[in-house]
Every structure is written in structure tokens, then in C-alpha cells.
Amino acid sequence: MTETTAPALHRGAPAGEPLLHADDLVAGYLPGVNILNGCSLVLHPGELVGIIGPNGAGKSTLLKALFGLVNIREGHLTLAGQEITNMRADALVHKGVGFVPQTNNVFPSLTIEENLQMGVYQTPAKFSERLEVVLHLFPELVKRRKQRAGALSGGERQMVAMARALMPEPSVLLLDEPSAGLSPVRQDEAFLRTRRINKAGVSVIIVEQNARRALQICDRAYVLDQGRNAYSGPGRELMTDPKVIELYLGTLATDVDAARADAEAGAAADAAAQADTSPAAPVDGPEGTTPVDDEAPPASKD
Numbered sequence: 001m002t003e004t005t006a007p008a009l010h011r012g013a014p015a016g017e018p019l020l021h022a023d024d025l026v027a028g029y030l031p032g033v034n035i036l037n038g039c040s041l042v043l044h045p046g047e048l049v050g051i052i053g054p055n056g057a058g059k060s061t062l063l064k065a066l067f068g069l070v071n072i073r074e075g076h077l078t079l080a081g082q083e084i085t086n087m088r089a090d091a092l093v094h095k096g097v098g099f100v101p102q103t104n105n106v107f108p109s110l111t112i113e114e115n116l117q118m119g120v121y122q123t124p125a126k127f128s129e130r131l132e133v134v135l136h137l138f139p140e141l142v143k144r145r146k147q148r149a150g151a152l153s154g155g156e157r158q159m160v161a162m163a164r165a166l167m168p169e170p171s172v173l174l175l176d177e178p179s180a181g182l183s184p185v186r187q188d189e190a191f192l193r194t195r196r197i198n199k200a201g202v203s204v205i206i207v208e209q210n211a212r213r214a215l216q217i218c219d220r221a222y223v224l225d226q227g228r229n230a231y232s233g234p235g236r237e238l239m240t241d242p243k244v245i246e247l248y249l250g251t252l253a254t255d256v257d258a259a260r261a262d263a264e265a266g267a268a269a270d271a272a273a274q275a276d277t278s279p280a281a282p283v284d285g286p287e288g289t290t291p292v293d294d295e296a297p298p299a300s301k302d
């Protein structure tokens with residue numbers, strides 16, 4: 001076991017080789033100004049990993065560094081054991097990494113279908129096959145595929161952006177705040193959609209401001225602070241950790257109880273979903289919001 005897979009840094013991570021491994025990254029935008037000051041993260045096959053932390057902690061910067069959009073000054077990044085540090089984004093897509101930015105994530109003048117076509121511009125022959133898989137994952141898009149993306153709501157655009165990123169059949173999907181700017185019900189849908197993608201076999205890293213909701217769906221999460229790892233662990237453990245609650249989830253004493261209740265509600269929903277294998281087992285949002293079909297469609301892999 002290497003130092004970077006040490007339990008304290010990656011608490012709760014499964015054994016074995018990570019799929020994606022960021023080791024002690026130092027990165028930034030302006031010369032001489034580092035935003036990431038030694039950040040590490042592992043993503044194992046099939047995991048859904050969250051990145052949370054206060055505003056300006058460097059969460060989005062870390063995601064962009066993983067996707068070759070911010071220069072990594074020190075440290076290493078590997079994908080399935082291969083060095084990919086500072087590899088260009090288009091090369092990373094080719095290697096199976098997808099990225100969904102927080103904003104400007106669709107081509108507004110193109111139709112939904114044309115947006116999805118852009119997702120496989122490197123491998124156009126795959127379009128029909130992948131379109132079928134992706135529309136199976138997002139059946140909401142089937143009837144609307146000829147509509148212009150610019151006419152869609154924020155939540156619908158987010159769905160198209162995720163669908164487009166899935167078109168090249170990534171093994172890793174990086175999501176930058178998929179719930180940003182959405183109403184509570186639409187936020188729930190974005191989180192459940194994220195889990196649906198993960199259940200379909202895609203390993204996911206999600207950056208979120210809505211920390212409590214993210215922790216509910218994540219296998220594990222990293223708390224960043226000032227560009228460094230502050231805490232890590234299984235999502236539901238972090239939700240009930242008084243230090244994490246005090247520093248990042250809210251300072252009210254009652255939040256401990258609220259977080260516990262949220263964690264228990266999430267665990268109960270998971271247990272119910274596992275017990276019920278019928279094709280439409282709904283999962284309730286934590287605040288009693290609209291149930292959304294969270295059942296995993298057939299795996300997107302061959």
C-alpha cells in the first residue's frame with residue numbers, strides 16, 4: 001500500500017488499485033498563486049466520491065485539474081496506473097474521462113440530439129449505439145431530442161450536459177456542482193440522476209456546495225479546505241461527524257440530530273430500494289421532496 005492510499009488520507013477507500021489517483025496536487029491559475037496546496041484523492045472502480053468544503057476551498061479547481069483545465073505544478077495524476085498529469089482534455093476524453101462543467105455546459109443553438117452528437121465527435125461511428133444507451137438512461141430526453149438546448153430549463157440543460165458527457169462511454173465522470181442554481185426538487189433530481197449514472201457502472205466524482213445532500217448519495221467524500229485535504233470518509237459518516245458539521249455543514253447544535261436523521265433516512269431508502277427489485281422503486285428525497293425513479297437502467301458497458 002502506497003502512502004497516498006493511506007487510510008487517514010482516504011478513509012473508507014476500498015482496497016486495490018484506484019482507477020483515478022490524484023497525489024499531492026499543487027495547482028493554480030496565476031503565476032506564483034497556488035489554489036491547490038497538496039490535494040490528494042482516489043477514485044476506485046464503481047465508486048461515487050464527493051468533494052465538499054467551504055466557498056473558495058478549491059473544489060472546482062481540483063476537478064478542473066483532474067480534467068487538464070488547470071495546470072498541475074506539482075504532484076501526479078494517474079488513470080488506471082497510467083500517468084495523465086497535465087494531459088489535455090480531449091486526450092482525457094479519449095482515455096475515458098468525462099467532465100460536466102457547472103455553467104455553459106450545452107450548445108444552446110443546437111438541438112438536444114446535436115448536442116449528444118458533439119459528445120462523440122472523436123468517434124462518430126459510435127453515435128447510434130451510444131444514443132440508445134444514453135436515452136435509456138435519460139428517457140426524459142427521448143421526446144425532446146429535436147428541441148434546441150437553449151430553450152431548456154436549468155435542470156434539463158444539466159441533464160443534456162450529463163448525457164453528452166456520457167456519449168463517449170467514459171469510465172470516470174467528473175461533475176461540477178450539478179445542483180447549482182436549481183430548485184430543491186430539481187436538485188433532488190440532479191442527485192438521483194447522478195446516482196443512476198453511477199449505478200449504470202460509471203465511476204463518478206461530484207463537487208457540491210449542497211454538502212449534506214451530496215454526502216447522502218456518495219460512497220465516500222473528501223472535505224477540502226484552503227486547497228488541502230481536511231477530512232475524508234464514507235459519506236454518511238461525515239454527515240454525522242461533529243467536526244465536519246461544525247465547520248462545513250452548519251453550526252447549529254440541532255444539525256447533528258438533523259444530519260443523523262438524514263443519514264438514517266438515506267440508509268432506509270437504500271435498503272428499501274435493494275429489497276424492492278421491481279423496475280420502478282422510487283426513492284424519497286430527504287426533505288420529503290418529489291420521488292424520482294432511481295432504478296438503475298441496464299449497464300451501459302458491453
Ligand SMILES: Nc1ncnc2c1ncn2[C@@H]1O[C@H](COP(=O)(O)OP(=O)(O)OP(=O)(O)O)[C@@H](O)[C@H]1O
Binds near residue numbers: 035055062209
Ligand atoms: N479562472 C480563475 N482565475 C483565477 N483565479 C480563479 C479562477 N477560478 C477560480 N479562481 C480562484 O480559485 C479559488 C478557488 O476557487 P474554486 O472555484 O476552485 O473554489 P470552490 O471550492 O469550488 O468554491 P465555490 O464553492 O465557491 O464554487 C478562489 O479564490 C477563486 O477566486
